[in-house]
Amino acid sequence: MEKGECKNVYKVYNKIGSWFAENRAADLVEKAYLNDILEHLPAGAKVLDLGCGDGKPILEYFIKHGINVLGVDASTQMIELAKANFPTTGFLLKDMRELDLEEEFDAIIAWHSFFHLPAGDQPNMFAIFKRHLKPDGILLFTSGTERGEVWSMNGGENLFHASLATAEYQTLLLENEFKLLRHKINDPDCGGANVWMAQYKPR
Template structure:
């Protein structure tokens, strides 16, 4: 079992498995339909903040292929070093998303299979950070669970922590922080059974 520190800071586990993750993370773009929805709602030259960007493949890679500017953020220095080698022209920041203060606003924020690594108690505060870093009418795209609880998964021989609020909690947090839900897809069979949220920041 992972240590308490690795439970609170999952990026420490990603530092251990960075090479394995880079080699084994599926590169088929099963997220394409959701990314295309996001692209539809933002300017053609929009700037996207990819929180928990990993190695940049395949999501950041797809977005830059669509001529969007993407800033990648990850708290794992080992993962980020791979991302920088993969995409040397892109901007990457070594940051814990929970402490993000960029003094910059974006047209979209993506937290795809990253936000759900945060402990339950840390997740509500993220919605204020999402709010602070989005332009009016900006789009938030993230994945979550559907029920309140914690789970562990095995990746690269290491235990990896996941947590979720319940669906009503997320709905309330989005409303509280001035987001309008554009879609909520549960257990998407075409996207690895992900639970996907897309919301517009209304200001």
Template sequence: MKKDNRKNAFEVYNEVSDWFAENRDRGLIEKPYLDQVIALLNRNARILDLGCGTGQPILDYLTRQNLNVTGVDASQKILNLARKNFPSTVFIQADMRQLSLGNKFDAIIAWHSFFHLPGEDQPAMFKVFSNHLQPNGILLFTSGTEHGEAWGLIGGEKLFHASLSTKEYTQLLTNHNFTLLNHQVNDPNCGNATIWMAKYTPDNQHKDPKIG
């Protein structure tokens, strides 16, 4: 095992990129939530897949719905695989904590990626999310269920995870003008993931939810 990468979990993905590509579940258990997001978007919507990995299976599914998807990941080796898988897709190597693309999207998906950040780095991400979303844009992310840290194993390497509490995430969403649309805790049909879906409503604007 390599050193503990608490601050930069993406470095672990550089170590295990080939293993991850071979072993990442492609069963798309995320589909019900992706479909909920898609239902709120127009067909020309632009989606930011934040922590896109190799693009399998989420980015693949979104592009097959004729959506315009941009993939962002901090791991260079993971992105090399993603570019091979999807040569016509725009991929950007960036640490999500420093993300400043100068573009706004109709949805941001941070599925099993945001929760690799240390807890102290997570609150600032909600400003990053809002800076990259159109009004009424949709945010979808996963988290833990309580404030704390945990280590798992991936390809024989230790992998860091962290979460804030439900109360903290709820307050962060409110403080950054997000309206909660869906919150599922430990969904047994989705690998026991805890899912958040929210709409960005700056200045309490209430517009037609069909965006893009």
């Protein structure tokens, strides 16, 4: 595996995008968390989906509930698929680590995308999350349960994942003025995902 594919996993998705879209679970195991976000959203809310992939099923779920969503992904193939799936929705080809929009959102989702970033890049993301959220905005992301790296085969390609330790995420949330709402470790009802939901509470 080339070192660049550890640092820029989106390049792997440029190879396996179509395979991933066909094989990604579509049963919406994330639904309980997405519904939690919907309950927090004000009228006219806008959601930022970081690492949106082809838009299914998460971005699609919000659209069906009448929510305005901006999808962001660094993979050209995934963005092309997303645009084909949702031609009236806004999408941006961008590495989330370089995100600097002059806009704030009511919620940010980085579901099974944030954990593709190297551990060294993850702490800086919390300032980016903060900068793009309105006060009381919701952040939803998934991670590992301990500091380390994991590789998994997907579509014939080895995909990189990284995580910080639980205590590190807790500290980062606190330092960036987030209040932890939910933290579910290896949620059996959600494909074993380690889920974090926090609310931006600027002091």
